[in-house]
Amino acid sequence: MGYNAAPLERLVEQFSKFPGIGRKGATRMAYQVLSMPAAEAAELAKAIEEAHTKLHRCKICQDYTENDLCKVCSSPKRDHSVICVVESPRDVTAFERTREYNGLYHVLHGLISPMDGIGADQLCVKELLARLHDGEVKEVIMATNPTVEGEATAMYLAKLIKPLGIKTTRLAYGLPVGSSLEYADETTLYKALSGRGEL
CATH class of the missing domain: 1.10.8.420 (RecR Domain 1)
Structure with a gap:
């Protein structure tokens, strides 16, 4: 005291x-x-x-919302064939600021981090996989931060998703390694998004 x-x-x-x-x-x-x-x-x-x-988690993408579904998931104007996978709800806000992305999102609520005792089972991975079985999704963009944990999580998810025949891409490195999506400016994020490559 x-x-x-x-x-x-x-x-x-x-x-x-x-x-x-x-x-x-x-x-x-x-x-x-x-x-x-x-x-x-x-x-x-x-x-x-x-x-x-x-506020609670959207039944589909796990972002925060007041309703059962968030505004993105419930919008008929969004491209439902693409899912952008992010670490936290703050990253959804960052992408929405660019006004360049028109697909859906999936929020993991963390990253795989063995040092911190965080495994895939503590993230929203099963909820993501459940969205990939109806044939509507054609591409999953791994938009986890360019850190060791972000890379490990992206590679782990890509291994699970590729056998389903769905294209799995990673953000291009317009983003500096070790940085956070939340603080990236709109241009950098847009370049990273448009220059993404397949995992």
């Missing part, structure tokens, strides 16, 4: 759980919340609570 009053200290502790937020940043955020008018602070608390209670 620091010098702060207990409720403030608890708030700092909660903020410091966010990735990339140290104690200094967490303390700044806590004081920012304290300086808000009561109604604004209540709105923030309500937004956090509603995000947790109203």
